Amino acid sequence: MLEALLVMALGAVVLGAALGYAAVRFRVEGDPLVEKIDAILPQTQCGQCGFPGCKPYATAIAKGEAEINQCPPGGEEGIHKLADLLGREFKPLSAEHGVEKPKSVAVIDEQACIGCTLCIQACPVDAIVGAAKQMHTIVASQCTGCELCLPPCPVDCISMEPIAESVETWKWRYPVVRIVPAQKEAA
Amino acid sequence: MSVLQRLFGFHGGVKPDYHKDASTSLPIAVAPTPTFLVIPLHQSIGGPPRPLVKAGERVLKGQRIGGADGNASSAVHASASGTVVAVEMRLMPHTSGLSAMCVVIETDGRDEWVANQPFDYRSATPTQIRDYLRDAGVVGLGGAVFPTYLKLNAGKQGKLDTLVLNGAECEPFITCDDVLMRERAAAILKGAAIMREMLAAGKVLIGIEDNKPEAIAAMEAAARAANAAAADAAIEVVAVPTRYPAGGAKKLIRVLTGIEVPHGERSTDYGVQCFNVGTAYAIHEAIELGRPLISRIVTVAGNVKQARNYEVLFGTPMQDLIALCDKLPDSDRVIMGGPMMGLLMPGEDVPVVKATNCVLVGSKKLFPPPPPEMPCIRCGECAKACPADLQPFEMYWFSRAKIFGKAQEYNLFDCIECGCCAYVCPSRIPLVDYYRFAKSEIWAREVEKEAADVARERYEFRLLREEREKQEKAAKLAAKTAAGREKAAAAVAEAAKPAATPEEEAKKALIAAALERARAEKSLVHPENTADLTPEQQAEVSAIEARRAEIREMAKPQLRQDD
């Protein structure tokens, strides 16, 4: 009996030591977690998550201070990716942080713009060009669709326009969609 | 046909029924000019050209209507003289059923050419020739429509061993290259000579599948004449075994030279370049006759009474061609291209474009609807048939499960979508559809990721800039206060208060003034608008609002369905 216990204990010690050594010896130096989370976030910098940008939100997730379902632009897919990365459970998008919308860009109605520069200051990615008392316009290719320029505009001349599908951006659909109930055929 | 030429095999491939005889019994006919030409501006790979004409303008045949814009773009020309009636979105010859910018020309039947000046390529620099070909709109006519001028670059060594002309034409039904070679062999070889000179290529190998003996004979005769004229033996016609997809550029290069060009690499780095015979003909037309690319040979085949090849002006509606051939009553679809790789058209009224090598009319009898899909039993038939040596069932597995990273690990992007795997699959799985789906998803993600990276960079730069501006402001302020302290100690308290306050106030005042001005302007321009909102006005405003809301609502479920 004692021998068996000793053998088992010895085995445990040896194997434990081997595992510990392996953990140190073959340690994988990965990217810091925040970077990995930040790479998944859509970088709209819209602040809908309650943090001032994607990086702060990523930091908060990494620290466990924020849930993974607070990013509407990232959508369900983003939550799935975060859940995979962090080994957490998938959660539907939290309603208080917003809803998933089609990808859009902001468009300035150039007739109405008074050139106040408030939107330029609000834009997190400097995608609006213009100067004081000059008409502003949005560089569509750089706009992330964060909508942060909408509230500061005193004349409400900015609107969000969904990006239309073109021949170039059109995607082939998943080959099968419709489900045929088995009962019909079986009957 | 050289006996000495050693041929190389390629793995896989299939032998479908060819159905080629129907359309080769008659010579090429010129399709009549339609009343309205709808010419898409974007007809080739690369950036969309910018429109050069406006509605109401008169254009001549061969006049440039779309200018090459940016990298890898290629020009587009009016295919007949007439008046531009619109530059607008029209249905494209694309499976998506989406529209794109097109120039619509009402033809005047006079067929007035712009002044055709042959291009003296011998006294031009390579760059000048390439620019000329770009502006002549010459693109690959094999189906991939890659701008030809980009391929006429000899690469690192400055010279090539082999120029391959692709006359294999392996897809069933399509015979446009076949008849072109039969009837215009000499012109093809003249174009090839220009290419050979530009690429400093040693020899010219013309690969033709051995099911086209007439084309081989015609090309051989022309090659003998050309070789005799040049007193060398550089041009050689090679009959290659008939096996789909021997006409894929990389497969043909492999068959003729034994060289395998990997995906994503230039074949010129391996000393070889490949062009379609139609492209060689187009180069001859552009350089020696000064005619830009405005037409091509199109096979009209399938469920029609008399299949035939036509020389068709770009922008001609496909239904006109189909009418020429007498569509049979049970036809149910139009396909651009062949039955293996062709694209289903959203309608018969889409225009013929540079990529249109064949207008294939289909019916349920000719192309029976696929039987229900069964599970994959991993029989490996697809791997046996794959000419790219891929493992199609593994790619299918991961594409179906939307595990795109894994699909890419199995070299999804080496897939040329030739359809051999789906052709042989006993479970009748639409394999290629899964690859197309996975590829476009991966592309979309790639684009999204790039956009996100740019946004992150710009956001971080902005934070940096704001920080720097803050520091600069603080430094300025500190300097100011230091200066002020010397002047008057009493003013310290006031000066220490951020100088921004008066600035901000000034700004606010400015904004208020601007607002006032804007309001005043508005009321000046539309006095009735603000003064008394008429019911019509109100209705209009609310209609616009409603439409906006509707568009947003409409966009939402669509996106969800796609998920």
Next chain:
Amino acid sequence: MTEQDNERIVNNSPYFLQPASVQSVMLRVLLALLPGIAVYVWFFGAAVLVQIVLASITALAAEAVMLKLRGKPLMMFLGDGSALVTAWLIALTFPPIAPWWLTVIGVLAAIVVAKHLYGGLGQNPFNPAMVAFALMIVAYPSLMSQWPAVGFTDFLPQWNAIFGDRQLDAITMATPLDALRTALHTADARATVAGVLGSDASFGNIGGKGWEWVAAGYFLGGIYLLQQRIITWHMPAAFLATLFVISGGFAMYDPTRFVGPSFHLFTGGAMLGAFFIVTDPVSGCTTPRGKLIFAAGIALLTWVIRTFGAYPDGIAFAVLLMNIAAPLIDMYTQPPVFGHKTRGGGAR
């Protein structure tokens, strides 16, 4: 969401499809089994036909129930023939005079557990017929070891053995593999291969008496499958060659203790295995090199189990063991992709 019950709503190229179907593949496999079955009946009586019918009915019924339970289109899958192939293989690997319930339980285990609980056609990681064989030989070792005597083709006693009163002494006989092992392992230490082979009536010219001709029948069917391009040469060749080399090598090393290659190739399930069992595409390897490794591995394990193990034949266990390794082998044996100098694909 599974795809097989969905209807294709898009129809993109290719519009041409080769007239091939899972059904035609499976039917040709059944056809290829016929010569072997005919010889089987000739030497061992019609009992095997009873087993085939029994197994087929059970398999189709089980398949129908499972498809119904899983909500799959019934006719499409029932007609694919895959259940019949499994049933026939079970009938041919089980003793033909086994009691009816043994076959029924075996088929149920194959269809219900090994096939449908893993996701049905195309999804099973293990060869269903071999799962059935392994399960039954572990659960009922003695029943699975009672084989009919060669040349004793009277139908009535065989029928009784299956459905009624089992009077086995007259009609059974140890299989050659069993006889050889028993002689070598349990008899006195001076027993030699040559001595055993010469003394027992169950041994024929090259393999087991009768069995060698059944094996030849399977070989003929295998050639048909190769000609029809339903299987590739890799697996049968690697399996038979490995078995030949390893048994030949050991027989040369010590001919008194190890029996030679012809015996190994022409007794037991070797020939059936080489062309019909090892080649099951669903649970096996798919890359050309993977197929070679996979089949060679089965041959090696088969020889080891036959020579040193306690069971009469080792193919079932060997196949199941290699089934586990198949995905790994596939991953490491991806063929080079067109234009790629090195092996592409698979996580390396």
